[in-house]
Amino acid sequence: MPEIDGAPPGRDGRSPRPGDAATAPQLYGALDLGTNNCRLLIARPTRDGFRVVDSFSRIVRLGEGISRSGRLTDDAMDRAYDALSICAERVAKKNLPSERIAAVATQACRAAENGPEFIERVRVGTGLRLRIITPDEEARLSVEGCRNLLDSSAQAVLVVDVGGGSTELSWLVRADQGFETVGWMSAPVGVVTLAERHPETPDDPLIWYEAMVAHMAAAIQSAPVNGTVKALFDEGRAHLVGTSGAITSLAGIHLKLPRYQRDRVDGLWMTRTDCEAAASLLLDLGPAGRARNPCIGPDRADLVMAGAAILEAVQRAWPCERVRVADRGLREGLLLERMRSGRRRRRRSRGRR
Structure with missing residues (x-):
């Protein structure tokens, strides 16, 4: 990509x-x-x-x-x-x-x-x-990088940062000054580790995919938030934000893009049905078809299904109809934080002068 x-x-x-x-x-x-x-x-x-x-x-x-x-x-x-x-x-x-x-x-x-x-x-x-x-710092920075994609009309948001070796999940609820984080966890499951643990076989793709979903589900079953937050999801008052190459690839498949276009993907709203349909299409394509797809390519062909499985497990555990796709995250959070630090240094310097 x-x-x-x-x-x-x-x-x-x-x-x-x-x-x-x-x-x-x-x-x-x-x-x-x-x-x-x-x-x-x-x-x-x-x-x-x-x-x-x-x-x-x-x-x-x-x-x-x-x-x-x-x-x-x-x-x-x-x-x-x-x-x-x-x-x-x-x-x-x-x-x-x-x-x-x-x-x-x-x-x-x-x-x-x-x-x-x-x-x-x-x-x-x-x-x-x-x-x-x-x-915890990785999760915090990912939230900061995605913060302006949070829907202010929602009562709660779950930011899902799918990495290669781990997945960071951050639960936020709406407060007086915007959204505040009320819980986070780092699941030791990412697209690389999951793909290595569950190599693709030609026998039954759906069984293979469901095994990856189950693996991720087991890793996130003890979410560190109370039932009040879960109720906001059950009541349809929350949404997900998904940030990773795997999730942006799903968005590209959903949009049927002839090539990956960041301006079409970043900030896109997808429904849960859209995500499931894109994952199903990728599963049907098989390894060779995924490698040929311009929104995936050979470098991601064996990882994109692991990313779809991680998202599927999260959506089953924390059901909500809306997912916002983020082609941004930790790196942007780092950048914004460093810029704020630079502004504080300049203000202190001016004060001393």
Whole structure:
């Protein structure tokens, strides 16, 4: 899937005019090294958020095989290192100082015995200082990145961030100042780990798919929220926000796009029936058909069904008719947080002067 602008709807993506250079806001960067992807976003602040200047995304499968060995493999580390080297070059070209770039690593480096060793290799070789974040920080940042997709008329929202090695779920309820998080959990099931645990077989695709759904269902059965929140879902007063490549791929299938288009997908509302129909179509396509589909491609062909199964398990546990698709998440949350930190530093500096 091609990399796209990570700014929320309404931002035109226009680069500043040459005459604006002296007064243009400073650039900021966010780098997210996940279990499956390495993604970089460089942007400048605007009044309503940010405008993207440069972006990069590559599937690296850093967590490949980790569920069996507990270690990052040499091939996976080499793939991720090559992608991170490109990110470091782009950061250097933009002259981004360290205080204006946030670089994090998630589940693969958290879980792997040699994760810290790889982080040190990256620091020495590229100059990038990756920080391994905790699951709760990952969930919080994903919510921040998706916050302007929350429907203000809803009473509750469940943000589902499907990663390669884990899935973060955050329950929010409406309060006086918008939505506040009332519970979260990190399920140790992602598209890479689930696909590795349940390799596709030609015998009975539906049985294979349902086995993945059951695996995820078992991982999320002890949600850390009370019955009041569950009642809001049962009463139809809540919606889901789904953020991941697997869920955006489902949206592309639903829209029958000839190629992936971020402006058509990000912010799209889908019904539960729409999600189920898209998953059924993908199942019918089989591995070769999914690999040929322009919204999926060979790199995601074996992972998209795992993502659909994760979403299906969540929808069965927390039923609601509406799902909002987010082509944004942790990386955008990182970027917005770093920009807020920069504004606070400038205010303190002006105060001292």
